[in-house]
Amino acid sequence: MTAPDETSTGSTRPGDRVASDAVSTGRVARPSTELLQAVQAAEASERTTVLRRLLRDPQAMTTIVLLLVILILGLLAPIIALHGPNEAQLSMVNAPVGTPGYPLGADESGRDIYSRLLYSVQTAAVSALIGASVALVVGVTAGLIGGYFGRVTQGVTEWLFSLVMTFPGVLMLIVLMPVTKGAYQATMLIFGVLLSPGIYRIVRNLVLGVKNELYVDAARVSGLGDLRILGRHVLFVVRGPIIIAAAFLCGSAIAVQSGLAFLGVGSLQVPSFGAMISSGFRNLYIVPTQFLWPSLSLGIITASLVLLGNALRDVLEGSQPKPAKVGAGQRVLAPEAADGGAYDSRLLDIQDLSIAYPDPNGGLNEVVRGVSLDLDKGQILGLVGESGSGKSQTAFATLGVLPNEAMIVGGSIRFAGRELIGLTDAQMAPLRGKEIAYIPQEPMSNLDPSYRVGSQLVQGVRATLGISQREARERVLALLARVGIADPQRTFDSYPHQISGGMAQRVLIAGAVASRPRLLIADEPTTALDVTVQAEILDLLRDLQAELDMAVLLVTHNFGVVADICDRIAVMQSGRIVETGTVEEIFRDPQHEYTMMLLGSILDENVVRTDAPVDAAGGKS
Amino acid sequence: MLIYILRRLGTGVVLALLVTLITFLLLGTSFEDVARTILGPSATPQTVAGIMSAKGWDRPVLVQYADWLWHALRGDFGVSVYTSLPVAPSVLQRAAVTLSMIIPALLLTAVIAVSLGVWAASRGGVADRIAQGISLLGYLIPGLLLAIALVVLFAVQLKWLPATGFTPITEDPGKWARSIAIPVIVLTIGGVANMAAQVRGRMIDELRRDYVRTLRTRGISSRSIVLGHALRNAGSPALTVMSLEFIQMFGAALIIENVFALPGYGSYAFNASLQGDIPVILGVTVFGVFLVIIVNLITDIANGWLNPKARVR
Numbered sequence: 024m025t026a027p028d029e030t031s032t033g034s035t036r037p038g039d040r041v042a043s044d045a046v047s048t049g050r051v052a053r054p055s056t057e058l059l060q061a062v063q064a065a066e067a068s069e070r071t072t073v074l075r076r077l078l079r080d081p082q083a084m085t086t087i088v089l090l091l092v093i094l095i096l097g098l099l100a101p102i103i104a105l106h107g108p109n110e111a112q113l114s115m116v117n118a119p120v121g122t123p124g125y126p127l128g129a130d131e132s133g134r135d136i137y138s139r140l141l142y143s144v145q146t147a148a149v150s151a152l153i154g155a156s157v158a159l160v161v162g163v164t165a166g167l168i169g170g171y172f173g174r175v176t177q178g179v180t181e182w183l184f185s186l187v188m189t190f191p192g193v194l195m196l197i198v199l200m201p202v203t204k205g206a207y208q209a210t211m212l213i214f215g216v217l218l219s220p221g222i223y224r225i226v227r228n229l230v231l232g233v234k235n236e237l238y239v240d241a242a243r244v245s246g247l248g249d250l251r252i253l254g255r256h257v258l259f260v261v262r263g264p265i266i267i268a269a270a271f272l273c274g275s276a277i278a279v280q281s282g283l284a285f286l287g288v289g290s291l292q293v294p295s296f297g298a299m300i301s302s303g304f305r306n307l308y309i310v311p312t313q314f315l316w317p318s319l320s321l322g323i324i325t326a327s328l329v330l331l332g333n334a335l336r337d338v339l340e341g342s343q344p345k346p347a348k349v350g351a352g353q354r355v356l357a358p359e360a361a362d363g364g365a366y367d368s369r370l371l372d373i374q375d376l377s378i379a380y381p382d383p384n385g386g387l388n389e390v391v392r393g394v395s396l397d398l399d400k401g402q403i404l405g406l407v408g409e410s411g412s413g414k415s416q417t418a419f420a421t422l423g424v425l426p427n428e429a430m431i432v433g434g435s436i437r438f439a440g441r442e443l444i445g446l447t448d449a450q451m452a453p454l455r456g457k458e459i460a461y462i463p464q465e466p467m468s469n470l471d472p473s474y475r476v477g478s479q480l481v482q483g484v485r486a487t488l489g490i491s492q493r494e495a496r497e498r499v500l501a502l503l504a505r506v507g508i509a510d511p512q513r514t515f516d517s518y519p520h521q522i523s524g525g526m527a528q529r530v531l532i533a534g535a536v537a538s539r540p541r542l543l544i545a546d547e548p549t550t551a552l553d554v555t556v557q558a559e560i561l562d563l564l565r566d567l568q569a570e571l572d573m574a575v576l577l578v579t580h581n582f583g584v585v586a587d588i589c590d591r592i593a594v595m596q597s598g599r600i601v602e603t604g605t606v607e608e609i610f611r612d613p614q615h616e617y618t619m620m621l622l623g624s625i626l627d628e629n630v631v632r633t634d635a636p637v638d639a640a641g642g643k644s
Numbered sequence: 645m646l647i648y649i650l651r652r653l654g655t656g657v658v659l660a661l662l663v664t665l666i667t668f669l670l671l672g673t674s675f676e677d678v679a680r681t682i683l684g685p686s687a688t689p690q691t692v693a694g695i696m697s698a699k700g701w702d703r704p705v706l707v708q709y710a711d712w713l714w715h716a717l718r719g720d721f722g723v724s725v726y727t728s729l730p731v732a733p734s735v736l737q738r739a740a741v742t743l744s745m746i747i748p749a750l751l752l753t754a755v756i757a758v759s760l761g762v763w764a765a766s767r768g769g770v771a772d773r774i775a776q777g778i779s780l781l782g783y784l785i786p787g788l789l790l791a792i793a794l795v796v797l798f799a800v801q802l803k804w805l806p807a808t809g810f811t812p813i814t815e816d817p818g819k820w821a822r823s824i825a826i827p828v829i830v831l832t833i834g835g836v837a838n839m840a841a842q843v844r845g846r847m848i849d850e851l852r853r854d855y856v857r858t859l860r861t862r863g864i865s866s867r868s869i870v871l872g873h874a875l876r877n878a879g880s881p882a883l884t885v886m887s888l889e890f891i892q893m894f895g896a897a898l899i900i901e902n903v904f905a906l907p908g909y910g911s912y913a914f915n916a917s918l919q920g921d922i923p924v925i926l927g928v929t930v931f932g933v934f935l936v937i938i939v940n941l942i943t944d945i946a947n948g949w950l951n952p953k954a955r956v957r
Contacts, residue, residue, distance in 0.1 A: 182655075185655075186655075186658075186659055186662065188888070189659060189891065189936050189937075189940060190663070190891075190933075190936075191891055191894055191895060191932040191933065191935070191936055192891070192895050193894070193895030193896070193898050193899065194894065194895065194898060194909075194913060194928070194929070194932045195663075195929075195932075197898065197910070197913045197914050197917050198667065198913055198916075198917050198925050198928060198929055199667070199670060199917075200914075200917040200918065201671055201674045201677070201917060201920045201925075202670045202671065202673075202674070278786050278787075278788075279895075281786070281788065282786075282787075282788055282896075282899035283899070285788055285899060285902065286898075286899055286902050286910065286914055287914070287918075288914065288917075297788075300788065300789075300792070304792060304903070307792075307796065307800075308800070314792070318789050318792070321786060321789065322784075322785065322786065322789055325784070325786050326784040326785070329780075329783045329784055330784070333780070344848055344849075344852065345768065345772070345848075346764060346765045346766065346767070346768040346772050346844070346847075346848050346851070347768040347769075348766070348767050348768045348769065349766040349767075349851065349866045349869070349870055350866035419857075422860075422861050423860075424857045424860050424861060426852070427768075427852075448860070448866055449866070452863050452864075452865065453863070454863075455860065455861050455862060455863040456861065456862040456863035457863060459861075460861065460862070461858065461861035461862075463854060463857070463858050465854060468853065468854040468855060469854045469855050469857075469858040470855055470858075471855045471859065471873050471876075471877065472855075472877065472951075472952065472953065473873070473876045473877050473950065473951065473952060474873075474876075479859070482859075482862075482864055482868070483859070483862030483863065483864060486862065486863045486864045486865065486868075487862065487863040518952040518953075520952070520953050531858070534858075534862060535861075535862075537862075538863075
């Protein structure tokens with residue numbers, strides 16, 4: 024029983040409720056007609072390229088042609104079949120392959136196997152058509168309604184479909200035989216309904232996704248009715264996944280119909296692969312080939328449908344994320360680009376670092392281009408730039424945690440004189456936590472939701488310091504108190520979803536400094552927080568830095584933060600460092616126009632300030 | 645957590661009521677056919693009417709449903725129209741046969757699919773292609789054909805395993821294992837094809853999450869990150885997949901057990917349905933739904949254990 028894999032379980036589980044804003048008015052300005060036209064033009068051009076890609080895909084083409092040939096043969100059955108599907112000839116019982124008029128032999132009742140095969144194709148095609156179209160019509164309609172309209176409608180459809188989903192389907196089909204009276208068409212109708220929750224899930228999730236997209240808002244504001252929007256814009260987005268699912272649905276319907284016919288559910292007068300397999304199975308020891316033909320046909324059809332579904336998925340949805348070996352370390356294109364000589368007294372010395380990502384055309388797209396930075400013991404360096412300037416990538420590369428796709432295409436990263444580029448995870452592990460630590464930007468997503476806060480920190484401390492569970496626990500509790508958490512024990516025992524964002528950021532800071540690192544890399548540590556909390560977190564960072572005499576690489580887009588706690592600043596734009604200097608130099612006398620622009624922009628911003636401003640900040644006024 | 649379970653149980657009860665009511669309503673029209681079948685060719689309108697009133701089938705369908713429900717709630721599912729055997733014990737006996745194939749198959753599926761999925765997601769490259777190939781193969785071959793092919797190979801050609809028949813586990817565990825070996829293999833191959841791909845996908849997603857990166861920066865070993873953190877978080881969606889897999893397998897088993905002439909749930913349901921044996925059909929349906937409810941409940945409880953957020957809901 025092949026089921027559509029991704030379709031049977033959407034990304035959302037039963038019981039999950041996706042929040043939706045019931046109203047989204049006033050957010051969008053009235054769109055220009057140009058915008059709507061542009062959207063429509065994009066839709067049209069995408070349609071043609073998808074078709075072209077499909078025609079060029081060998082797997083899709085082979086399976087489509089194969090299925091079409093089989094379908095045409097089935098449709099031509101009344102013309103090319105030599106006998107009627109149920110025409111029994113007593114003298115031909117179990118006739119061997121090659122008997123005149125019976126090219127593939129005859130079965131236990133003396134019926135021509137070749138002709139029955141052709142007619143069985145018709146049955147399979149009708150089953151697939153009914154099963155898949157019922158599932159699609161019911162699923163898509165309900166998905167559109169459940170996703171697009173308000174909360175109540177959504178709740179009701181969700182509940183209904185999670186009920187249908189838990190139906191033991193095949194059992195119902197068997198049990199309802201007295202109702203269907205043996206008509207396989209009726210059985211497939213019911214089966215279609217039983218398959219519909221998978222489609223419903225896909226469509227609903229997609230609709231929820233696009234519902235508040237700009238172009239749907241645009242259509243709504245421009246006065247299109249709900250039906251028009253659903254039909255034109257929303258259906259356009261969901262069509263890809265639906266086409267893919269349809270292939271799998273057809274396969275499921277044919278497999279289930281065959282299985283039921285094999286059992287004997289349904290009229291014996293209907294020729295089908297299942298009935299033929301059943302008859303062949305009974306005769307397996309007498310005439311094995313009787314079993315072979317229908318099995319082969321069924322196998323080819325279902326396999327083609329699955330392969331077609333997979334090919335469609337590749338073409339329509341593009342390449343899926345590929346796994347990489349965990350612990351292999353970062354990918355390096357040009358290992359050992361460094362001179363390999365001169366001992367460096369600096370704590371961190373990044374030279375000419377370049378990082379690239381593969382682009383869709385197979386080339387490489389550099390996001391960090393020849394960045395050089397250095398940092399001494401106990402120093403705080405602010406790495407400033409707008410989002411997408413490559414500052415986080417630089418930070419990740421130093422930690423050795425760039426994403427799988429990223430590739431270091433040149434340069435060197437030395438930590439206390441040791442080259443870090445080219446190290447595996449196992450080689451980096453002793454440095455992490457103990458020498459180099461990391462505070463992430465978004466507090467909530469950086470805690471493992473399944474573990475209590477305390478145990479996550481204990482695990483890190485034990486991994487780096489190798490101390491006992493009890494010692495680690497005490498250390499973590501003390502740290503939680505140190506980072507300003509009022510009730511450390513309670514936070515220790517909480518799950519991440521039970522604490523606030525500011526608290527979570529304190530926890531992450533505690534986790535970072537737990538093993539007294541020499542270098543702390545903080546990636547926008549205050550960006551995701553409330554303004555009042557931001558100030559406290561910065562104070563905490565400054566205190567901890569002084570206490571532990573750490574070097575800090577502070578990645579931020581906020582000059583206010585930099586002015587507050589940094590010694591030096593490096594300004595980054597489009598993957599390059601455009602200017603470096605002390606805080607005073609940069610604020611007093613910025614050289615690069617990008618720096619001036621960034622500085623100019625903060626004058627309007629409410630800069631957080633909690634204690635005596637650093638001298639340099641005077642340059643602002 | 646308790647409220648959560650009670651709520652899910654409530655949904656289950658609604659499901660059971662709904663399914664039996666729908667079945668009852670759909671079958672309501674066929675009572676007369678059943679009476680005629682019982683009487684055979686000698687049926688006259690008078691004798692049919694006699695049986696109808698004797699059995700209480702001439703009452704309105706909803707009244708009959710209420711009557712059935714009232715008895716069912718007290719554990720009385722009636723007797724078979726044809727054999728007069730009580731329904732409940734027969735249902736349980738037949739279900740035991742089918743479940744004794746599904747449970748081992750499901751456990752095997754879970755172990756193999758999780759190992760394969762984790763292996764593929766954390767190794768990538770060749771390992772990933774092998775795992776994807778295995779799961780594609782399982783998809784391509786319909787279970788029915790696989791079952792027959794394995795019977796031909798292991799039972800007929802090699803004579804390692806019996807082709808048909810069933811030995812209860814209580815009688816002889818060795819013989820039981822041999823009698824269910826092929827069906828379990830077939831169900832497992834189908835299940836692994838389904839589940840390994842899902843586990844792989846979830847694991848890939850989890851391994852890309854922010855918290856994984858943060859844990860790595862704290863010097864925690866790859867092994868602990870993959871098995872302790874990513875797998876644990878991938879576990880709760882995988883459990884949901886597994887509960888759906890159970891329903892799938894149950895359906896597949898109903899068809900496949902026929903290949904092995906196993907006296908399971910499928911043939912029981914099929915015969916009852918063929919004859920229109922309404923009390924048996926209802927018993928079979930109720931128990932089927934009941935199984936699903938139990939599996940869902942187990943899934944929910946396990947989910948609550950794995951996923952702290954589910955506990956507070």
